[in-house]
Amino acid sequence: MPEAGADSLLIYGFTAMIAHLSMSLGQTLFHRYLGHSRLGGRFFKNHIQFHHVHYAGNHVVSTHYLDSGDNNTLFFAMPVAVIVGLSYLFLRLDLLVVQLAVMSLSFYGHYYLDNQYHVAGSWLARFSWFRRKQQLHFIHHRHGSCNFAVIDFFWDRLLGTYRSVKPRRGSAIPIAASRLRSSQARFWPWNSGLPLWSAFRRPGS
Numbered sequence: 001m002p003e004a005g006a007d008s009l010l011i012y013g014f015t016a017m018i019a020h021l022s023m024s025l026g027q028t029l030f031h032r033y034l035g036h037s038r039l040g041g042r043f044f045k046n047h048i049q050f051h052h053v054h055y056a057g058n059h060v061v062s063t064h065y066l067d068s069g070d071n072n073t074l075f076f077a078m079p080v081a082v083i084v085g086l087s088y089l090f091l092r093l094d095l096l097v098v099q100l101a102v103m104s105l106s107f108y109g110h111y112y113l114d115n116q117y118h119v120a121g122s123w124l125a126r127f128s129w130f131r132r133k134q135q136l137h138f139i140h141h142r143h144g145s146c147n148f149a150v151i152d153f154f155w156d157r158l159l160g161t162y163r164s165v166k167p168r169r170g171s172a173i174p175i176a177a178s179r180l181r182s183s184q185a186r187f188w189p190w191n192s193g194l195p196l197w198s199a200f201r202r203p204g205s
C-alpha cells in the first residue's frame with residue numbers, strides 16, 4: 001500500500017522534526033537561562049568560568065577542543081526524560097522510537113558542532129553553513145547576551161536575542177553594547193537580561 005507508506009513516512013518525518021526542534025529550543029533556553037544565570041548552579045559555573053574564559057574575545061579556537069571534563073549531559077537529560085516520559089503516554093511505540101533516536105542524534109549534534117566551532121581547521125569548515133553558524137557562535141563569545149542557539153539560530157530571532165555577523169550599516173556596535181534595543185526588551189520582558197519574574201515586579205521594588 002504505497003499511500004499508507006507515504007502517510008507513515010510523513011508522520012515519522014513530522015515526529016523527527018518536532019523532536020529535533022524541541023531539543024534545539026531546549027538547548028537555546030538552557031544556555032540562556034541556566035548557562036548564563038546563577039540559577040544554573042554548576043552548569044553556570046562550568047559554562048562561564050571554563051567555556052567562556054577559554055574562548056573569549058578573539059581567542060575562539062584552539063587546536064583541540066578544551067573540555068572542562070565536567071559532564072553536563074545528566075543536567076540536560078532530566079527535562080528530556082520528562083518529555084519522553086510524557087510522550088510515552090500519548091505516542092505510538094514506533095513514533096516513540098523515532099523520537100528517542102532523533103533526540104539522541106540531535107543532542108550529539110549540538111555537542112559535536114559546539115566542539116567543532118572551537119577547533120582550528122575543523123573538517124566542517126569546507127561547508128558554508130558551518131562557517132556561518134560558527135561566526136554566529138563566535139559573536140556569542142564576544143557578546144554573551146546574544147546567539148544562544150548552537151544549530152537553529154531562528155530561536156534567537158524569535159527570542160529577540162539574534163545578532164547577525166554583519167554589523168548594521170552606519171552603526172558600529174561597541175563591544176559593551178550587548179543589550180538589546182529597548183523596544184525589543186519592552187516587548188519581550190525576558191530580553192532585558194533580567195530574570196523573567198522581574199517583569200512582574202514594580203520598578204524600584
Ligand SMILES: [Zn+2]
Nearest residue numbers: 051055114137
Ligand atoms: Zn562556544
Ligand SMILES: [Zn+2]
Nearest residue numbers: 031035047140
Ligand atoms: Zn554561552
